[in-house]
Amino acid sequence: MKSFIKFLENNFAPKMNKFAENKWIQIISTGIMLVLPTIFLGSIISIYNILRGYIPVMPDIQPIYNFSFGLYSLILAFLVGYQGMVKLGHKEYQICSGIIGLSTFLMMLNPTLDKGTISFEFSRLGPKGILIAFLAGLLASVILNIYAKINPFKNVTSVPEFILKWLNQIIPTFFALFITMIVVHTLKIDIFVAVTKLFAPINQFGQTLPGFILICFTPVILYSLGISSWLLSPIYTPIMLEGITANIEALNSGLQPMNIVTQETIFVGFVWIGGMGATMSLVLLMLRARSKKLRTMGKVFLIPSLFNINEPVIFGAPVAFNPYLMPPMWINGIVGPIITWIFMKGGLVNIPAKLLTGVKLPMPISSVLVTSDLRAIILWAVLLVVYTIVWYPFFKAYDSSLCAEKNNTRKDDISG
Numbered sequence: 001m002k003s004f005i006k007f008l009e010n011n012f013a014p015k016m017n018k019f020a021e022n023k024w025i026q027i028i029s030t031g032i033m034l035v036l037p038t039i040f041l042g043s044i045i046s047i048y049n050i051l052r053g054y055i056p057v058m059p060d061i062q063p064i065y066n067f068s069f070g071l072y073s074l075i076l077a078f079l080v081g082y083q084g085m086v087k088l089g090h091k092e093y094q095i096c097s098g099i100i101g102l103s104t105f106l107m108m109l110n111p112t113l114d115k116g117t118i119s120f121e122f123s124r125l126g127p128k129g130i131l132i133a134f135l136a137g138l139l140a141s142v143i144l145n146i147y148a149k150i151n152p153f154k155n156v157t158s159v160p161e162f163i164l165k166w167l168n169q170i171i172p173t174f175f176a177l178f179i180t181m182i183v184v185h186t187l188k189i190d191i192f193v194a195v196t197k198l199f200a201p202i203n204q205f206g207q208t209l210p211g212f213i214l215i216c217f218t219p220v221i222l223y224s225l226g227i228s229s230w231l232l233s234p235i236y237t238p239i240m241l242e243g244i245t246a247n248i249e250a251l252n253s254g255l256q257p258m259n260i261v262t263q264e265t266i267f268v269g270f271v272w273i274g275g276m277g278a279t280m281s282l283v284l285l286m287l288r289a290r291s292k293k294l295r296t297m298g299k300v301f302l303i304p305s306l307f308n309i310n311e312p313v314i315f316g317a318p319v320a321f322n323p324y325l326m327p328p329m330w331i332n333g334i335v336g337p338i339i340t341w342i343f344m345k346g347g348l349v350n351i352p353a354k355l356l357t358g359v360k361l362p363m364p365i366s367s368v369l370v371t372s373d374l375r376a377i378i379l380w381a382v383l384l385v386v387y388t389i390v391w392y393p394f395f396k397a398y399d400s401s402l403c404a405e406k407n408n409t410r411k412d413d414i415s416g
Contacts, residue, residue, distance in 0.1 A: 199238070203243075
């Protein structure tokens with residue numbers, strides 16, 4: 001096991017870090033991170049709507065949800081384009097690139113034009129359009145990156161500077177919209193439908209048990225190596241956001257939600273109790289450790305872990321690069337999804353159908369909120385027990401090693 005961890009540390013981790021430093025990956029992942037407040041606002045409205053179900057006199061504020069989270073992809077298209085220029089080092093084109101991303105995104109949605117009226121399918125502006133937002137933002141970034149490198153007016157001094165700034169915005173905007181126009185209006189290609197069909201197999205696989213395990217297991221491997229799981233956000237965010245959106249629509253239509261693999265299932269309600277890797281059990285074990293160091297750290301880590309914040313324990317215990325504590329973290333990335341899948345597929349607990357992404361409430365409170373099902377407490381308890389069993393032997397070995405190390409240090413001090 002130690003040799004395997006050494007391999008990960010010396011070979012795998014450096015390559016993944018290098019991949020994470022790729023500017024195009026950073027453009028998308030940073031764009032997703034910047035649009036998180038929109039999701040948080042939508043989640044707050046969802047909690048409000050839960051309360052409104054019990055207190056009908058509360059006013060309806062659904063329009064706030066519709067014009068925040070409901071415009072997720074529209075906002076993302078701007079942010080990806082904007083971040084493209086930040087990451088590629090052309091900050092003078094930031095706003096222009098964001099606007100181009102926004103404009104091309106709207107054209108790619110292929111709206112209906114009739115007698116001066118333009119009609120969009122509203123759902124495409126939300127999470128359903130996330131892949132189109134990536135495409136539009138990246139197209140803007142590519143075109144402006146090429147244009148900025150060419151810099152056709154670099155040596156022009158006879159034209160006023162503000163005119164040059166206008167031209168430097170007009171020309172790349174024209175080319176981006178012209179390319180999109182050719183595809184959408186001349187070739188009659190519905191980009192939304194084409195991209196959706198292209199990535200449908202990935203989304204479908206993501207909603208299977210193997211996909212569920214992969215979506216949980218892969219990030220936890222990276223996290224245990226000190227690599228941000230945001231590296232994978234361009235892949236798993238569309239799967240999970242489209243999944244919860246479809247569940248919400250199904251529930252509102254009186255149908256049964258079908259998508260288990262959502263952020264609500266993984267981060268808010270069940271799989272990652274205490275944070276990625278299910279570290280709440282580890283923190284509870286630390287409170288009863290023989291090592292004074294671990295007991296002290298357990299007290300420090302407890303409150304953050306209750307709110308699913310586990311960076312302190314991952315890098316403070318530490319779990320990352322720790323040959324004792326990395327394996328149970330990986331095991332939980334397999335066991336947790338399997339147990340959760342069995343419960344939800346078997347109808348033993350409701351599949352989440354409320355947007356609560358980013359909500360930092362203690363489980364099992366959030367588990368019940370996200371499912372509207374008191375049976376969620378049972379699933380939460382089962383997972384907590386299983387996670388504790390997984391952590392226990394590895395933790396005991398680590399605790400013993402620290403105690404032995406402490407005793408050896410004392411002996412050395414005495415003999416010295």
